[in-house]
Amino acid sequence: MEFLKDLITNIGLRFQGLLASTSLPEVWVRVITLVAGALVLATVPLVAAAFLIWLERKIAARIGDRLGPNNSGAYGGPWGLFQVFADAIKLFTKEDVIPTTADRRVFNIAPTLALAIAVLTWAVIPLGEGLIGSDLNVGILYMLSLGSARTIATLAAGWGSNNKYAMLEALRGIATLVSAEIPQILSVLVVVMVTGSFSMQDIIAAQDVPFLFTLPITASLFFIASLVVLGRRPFGLVEANSEIAAGCFIEYSGMKFGMFYIAEFVNQLTVAAIFSTLFLGGWRGPWVGQAPVLSTLWLVLKILLFILMIQFFQYTLPRLRIDQNLGFNCKFLTPLALVNICVVALVGKAVPASTGPWVRTGALLGANVLLALVVLAVTRRQARQPAVRVSG
Amino acid sequence: MLDQFAFIGVFLIVALIFGVAPPALASLFRPRKPNPRKAETYECGLQTPGETWIQFKAQYYIFALAFVVFDVAAVFLLPWALAYHRLGLHAVIEAIIFILILLGGLVYAWRKGALEWM
Numbered sequence: 001m002e003f004l005k006d007l008i009t010n011i012g013l014r015f016q017g018l019l020a021s022t023s024l025p026e027v028w029v030r031v032i033t034l035v036a037g038a039l040v041l042a043t044v045p046l047v048a049a050a051f052l053i054w055l056e057r058k059i060a061a062r063i064g065d066r067l068g069p070n071n072s073g074a075y076g077g078p079w080g081l082f083q084v085f086a087d088a089i090k091l092f093t094k095e096d097v098i099p100t101t102a103d104r105r106v107f108n109i110a111p112t113l114a115l116a117i118a119v120l121t122w123a124v125i126p127l128g129e130g131l132i133g134s135d136l137n138v139g140i141l142y143m144l145s146l147g148s149a150r151t152i153a154t155l156a157a158g159w160g161s162n163n164k165y166a167m168l169e170a171l172r173g174i175a176t177l178v179s180a181e182i183p184q185i186l187s188v189l190v191v192v193m194v195t196g197s198f199s200m201q202d203i204i205a206a207q208d209v210p211f212l213f214t215l216p217i218t219a220s221l222f223f224i225a226s227l228v229v230l231g232r233r234p235f236g237l238v239e240a241n242s243e244i245a246a247g248c249f250i251e252y253s254g255m256k257f258g259m260f261y262i263a264e265f266v267n268q269l270t271v272a273a274i275f276s277t278l279f280l281g282g283w284r285g286p287w288v289g290q291a292p293v294l295s296t297l298w299l300v301l302k303i304l305l306f307i308l309m310i311q312f313f314q315y316t317l318p319r320l321r322i323d324q325n326l327g328f329n330c331k332f333l334t335p336l337a338l339v340n341i342c343v344v345a346l347v348g349k350a351v352p353a354s355t356g357p358w359v360r361t362g363a364l365l366g367a368n369v370l371l372a373l374v375v376l377a378v379t380r381r382q383a384r385q386p387a388v389r390v391s392g
Numbered sequence: 393m394l395d396q397f398a399f400i401g402v403f404l405i406v407a408l409i410f411g412v413a414p415p416a417l418a419s420l421f422r423p424r425k426p427n428p429r430k431a432e433t434y435e436c437g438l439q440t441p442g443e444t445w446i447q448f449k450a451q452y453y454i455f456a457l458a459f460v461v462f463d464v465a466a467v468f469l470l471p472w473a474l475a476y477h478r479l480g481l482h483a484v485i486e487a488i489i490f491i492l493i494l495l496g497g498l499v500y501a502w503r504k505g506a507l508e509w510m
Contacts (some may be wrong), residue, residue: 060435092417095424342491
């Protein structure tokens with residue numbers, strides 16, 4: 001029973017004990033521990049993404065009044081759970097077609113980059129109490145820089161394919177990614193300001209009240225910017241099936257396409273985990289003190305909540321046009337993010353920490369509600385003005 | 393802290409292996425039946441007319457420029473945010489003036505039409 005309470009840490013300790021009991025030199029023990037830890041940690045998002053693909057197909061089907069994957073031969077498993085593995089085998093055995101006009105080196109490197117970058121972020125995500133790949137003191141910066149690196153994979157895929165659909169998509173995709181990154185960085189900045197640390201574990205430790213309740217505007221800014229970055233509706237421009245076929249992925253076949261596909265789902269999980277860490281209190285929840293293994297469960301539940309929400313958006317909302325999307329990012333999210341920083345900075349200084357956490361929470365929440373009302377009033381006034389014809 | 397960065401180094405190598413392994417493994421199983429029609433650029437059966445690697449509109453450059461400005465501003469603001477608790481009201485007001493100047497720049501770009509996608 002004691003073993004179960006802190007299951008994952010205990011398995012790790014057992015493994016380390018086993019290594020120490022062998023006659024290996026100490027350096028090798030450390031290296032093996034590091035490599036084993038890295039291998040396990042890198043596998044977690046990939047397996048979770050496979051489950052997520054099944055979940056997404058099931059939800060998409062149910063919203064569209066269909067059944068979704070429910071039968072994949074004799075080994076389909078309950079509710080078609082093993083469909084993903086059948087798909088993986090299919091992708092492995094598909095021919096790899098590369099257009100003759102493509103820039104082969106760039107073309108081949110793009111899927112590798114996409115998957116590696118997607119997995120790398122998981123090094124700094126706290127998966128439970130004391131369960132983190134590496135608790136960097138610059139964890140937030142690491143996460144933000146990898147978020148920006150994603151654009152490189154998109155550009156490599158679009159440019160290397162030498163296909164007009166892919167090229168258009170790369171240029172559009174980068175414009176949207178880049179314009180959504182600014183509000184995202186600026187909303188993370190507010191969290192850093194309130195906690196005073198770049199470390200993910202410190203940010204969780206600071207959330208006696210989850211930041212979703214103290215900083216609702218910051219949380220919604222981050223959420224909306226994440227939707228844009230992930231290419232989910234109402235901002236789903238990365239795929240845009242009806243306009244530019246499959247965008248960047250049009251020339252990819254077999255496993256290379258599969259890697260982009262998996263990377264997309266890993267990114268979804270990453271953003272969900274980051275949102276949970278920054279705004280929902282990460283692994284914190286009831287009874288974590290008694291049984292630390294529960295902390296991972298709370299994190300999984302919070303991630304699922306986020307994922308279900310973006311999937312409901314994805315399958316019930318129509319898509320915005322590219323100019324509407326960019327206009328929304330640059331003319332609404334960015335100024336609001338900047339004003340939000342000013343408001344939180346002023347309120348934080350006006351109500352010092354010595355007044356107690358509840359007064360501070362109340363003041364921040366009040367300021368956020370006030371800001372939300374002002375924003376509503378301004379946008380409503382804007383909407384009432386007659387539309388102006390834009391000449392090109 | 394060096395320990396933590398050692399893990400990042402190992403993780404980087406593992407992630408790259410995870411990125412390289414699937415296509416390498418697939419090359420053992422997949423068939424290879426090349427054919428000139430198959431290897432054409434995808435365009436619904438027609439030849440793609442003209443160049444794909446074109447010069448894109450200048451508007452795009454201005455857009456990128458606006459992004460760089462805000463990214464650099466964020467780099468300036470992050471250390472300020474980290475030290476926020478230890479700063480006096482004076483430093484906070486200075487940062488707010490900096491943000492207001494940025495907002496001014498944004499409004500200027502907006503009025504100039506640099507934020508329109510056409």
